[in-house]
Amino acid sequence: MTVLQPNLVDEVRADESFNASACMNCGVCTAICPMELEHLPREIFRYVLLGMKEELLQHQETVFSCLLCKMCEVNCPAGVHITENVRSLRHYFDRKVFRI
Amino acid sequence: MPLPTGDTIGILADNLRLRRSVLPIPVESAIRWTKGLDLPHGGERVLYTGLMYQLIPYIEELVAAQQKMGESWMAGFTGFGRQINKILNVSAFMAHPSRDKLESFDRVPRNVALLLKRAGIEFGALYEDDLYSGALAYDLGADEELKEHASKVYATLKKHGVKEVVTIDPHTTNMLRSVYPTLLDGYDIKVRNYLEVLAEAEMVPNHRLDGEVGIHDSCVFARYEGVTAQPRQLLEGAGLSLREPEHAGTMTLCCGGPVESLYPQKAAAQAERRVAEIAAVAERGVTMCPLCYVNLQKAAKDRIRFDDISDYLRQAYEA
Ligand code: SF4
Ligand code: SF4
Numbered sequence: 315m316t317v318l319q320p321n322l323v324d325e326v327r328a329d330e331s332f333n334a335s336a337c338m339n340c341g342v343c344t345a346i347c348p349m350e351l352e353h354l355p356r357e358i359f360r361y362v363l364l365g366m367k368e369e370l371l372q373h374q375e376t377v378f379s380c381l382l383c384k385m386c387e388v389n390c391p392a393g394v395h396i397t398e399n400v401r402s403l404r405h406y407f408d409r410k411v412f413r414i
Numbered sequence: 415m416p417l418p419t420g421d422t423i424g425i426l427a428d429n430l431r432l433r434r435s436v437l438p439i440p441v442e443s444a445i446r447w448t449k450g451l452d453l454p455h456g457g458e459r460v461l462y463t464g465l466m467y468q469l470i471p472y473i474e475e476l477v478a479a480q481q482k483m484g485e486s487w488m489a490g491f492t493g494f495g496r497q498i499n500k501i502l503n504v505s506a507f508m509a510h511p512s513r514d515k516l517e518s519f520d521r522v523p524r525n526v527a528l529l530l531k532r533a534g535i536e537f538g539a540l541y542e543d544d545l546y547s548g549a550l551a552y553d554l555g556a557d558e559e560l561k562e563h564a565s566k567v568y569a570t571l572k573k574h575g576v577k578e579v580v581t582i583d584p585h586t587t588n589m590l591r592s593v594y595p596t597l598l599d600g601y602d603i604k605v606r607n608y609l610e611v612l613a614e615a616e617m618v619p620n621h622r623l624d625g626e627v628g629i630h631d632s633c634v635f636a637r638y639e640g641v642t643a644q645p646r647q648l649l650e651g652a653g654l655s656l657r658e659p660e661h662a663g664t665m666t667l668c669c670g671g672p673v674e675s676l677y678p679q680k681a682a683a684q685a686e687r688r689v690a691e692i693a694a695v696a697e698r699g700v701t702m703c704p705l706c707y708v709n710l711q712k713a714a715k716d717r718i719r720f721d722d723i724s725d726y727l728r729q730a731y732e733a
Contacts (some may be wrong), residue, residue, distance in 0.1 A: 328557060348667055348684060348687070349673075349680065349684065374419065375419075375677075378419055378554075378673075378677070379673055379676075379677055379680055380673075381633070381668045381670070381672045381673060381684070382553055382633075382672055383633040383637070383667075383668035383672070384633060384637040384638065385633070385637070385665070385667075385668070387637070388637050388664060401552070401553070401555050401557075402555070403555070404553075404554055404555025405555035405556075405557050406555075407419075407555070408427075408554070408555050408556055412419070414424050414427055414556065
């Protein structure tokens with residue numbers, strides 16, 4: 315059973331630029347990503363918004379495999395700050411998982 | 415097997431905090447490029463390397479060591495390695511690039527300095543105070559370490575009376591121009607990349623080059639900093655015929671370099687894909703970033719040769 319953590323998005327959000335909620339799940343990013351990161355950004359952003367911490371933690375490798383190349387971001391119709399959001403997710407892992 | 419992500423990031427973050435670089439290198443390697451150029455110390459405008467080209471030979475050695483370690487018993491000692499690294503600079507023991515290798519990467523900042531002189535630009539250098547920008551810490555989400563480091567860099571620029579920096583590689587350009595203003599209140603350093611400065615100078619080449627070259631745009635230049643027209647203007651002005659691969663300009667394809675420190679195999683697969691695109695249009699490739707250069711040349715082996723853009727520009731424009 316999925317345990318929800320409603321404040322997850324507040325823990326992940328490093329600053330006001332975190333705008334995962336602008337994503338309308340159109341799939342352009344998934345189609346265009348050269349790393350074929352099918353869970354990133356849209357699915358993983360959704361885990362954060364819904365408080366699905368376990369699912370987020372299972373995707374550590376995906377979060378750190380992103381090239382931050384912005385191919386998805388410049389083609390995103392909703393203006394989602396995808397790479398900034400990915401950096402916020404990494405910051406979350408650094409602090410909460412790796413305890414750096 | 416890659417090294418554990420958390421420990422790798424931990425070592426890089428500790429180095430930045432304790433030694434002002436993710437990968438501390440000897441001072442003589444950081445400043446060797448300035449030899450004989452007679453550049454003033456500091457001043458209102460400086461050529462700022464952010465150590466990117468000087469770091470590459472060391473990164474190459476460590477990546478090779480990491481790949482070996484990742485497959486051996488030493489992988490189990492990574493957490494322990496991080497503890498030792500807090501006291502001793504582990505990378506200094508592990509990486510000893512050859513003199514030839516070091517000199518081949520020093521050539522790029524030297525090329526740039528000579529090109530700026532040719533364009534009539536006055537500038538100084540910061541020598542041992544030319545610090546790494548923190549780009550890798552930024553990408554890995556080490557925000558607190560980055561912010562602390564960025565304030566050290568800014569204080570150093572201020573101490574030397576710097577108002578404008580001319581950068582070389584895309585990552586340092588992006589950090590100093592677009593990221594630092596979001597981290598530091600009152601940050602007021604003007605940042606231009608040397609390709610922008612040279613394009614504006616509209617120099618006429620002294621030696622016209624010929625031949626075809628396939629261009630590889632760096633994602634950071636093309637999609638973060640809007641630098642795509644200037645390298646084309648300069649290379650075409652030098653006489654070269656540019657060949658555009660399938661993905662070019664703002665739709666460029668990444669070289670894979672950004673995941674090299676954590677997932678070398680994924681980086682290699684991405685580089686392979688990019689090399690194939692460039693090899694399909696030309697027998698030589700041109701790069702504008704040291705990370706792109708290393709990743710692509712490593713993947714290309716002897717198939718095609720890559721050169722840094724500054725090598726072509728120096729051949730064409732230097733007196
Ligand atoms: S392209 Fe933008 S809006 Fe579409 S799924 Fe990706 S992040 Fe969401
Ligand atoms: S930034 Fe690049 S690698 Fe990362 S999700 Fe977007 S397209 Fe894929």
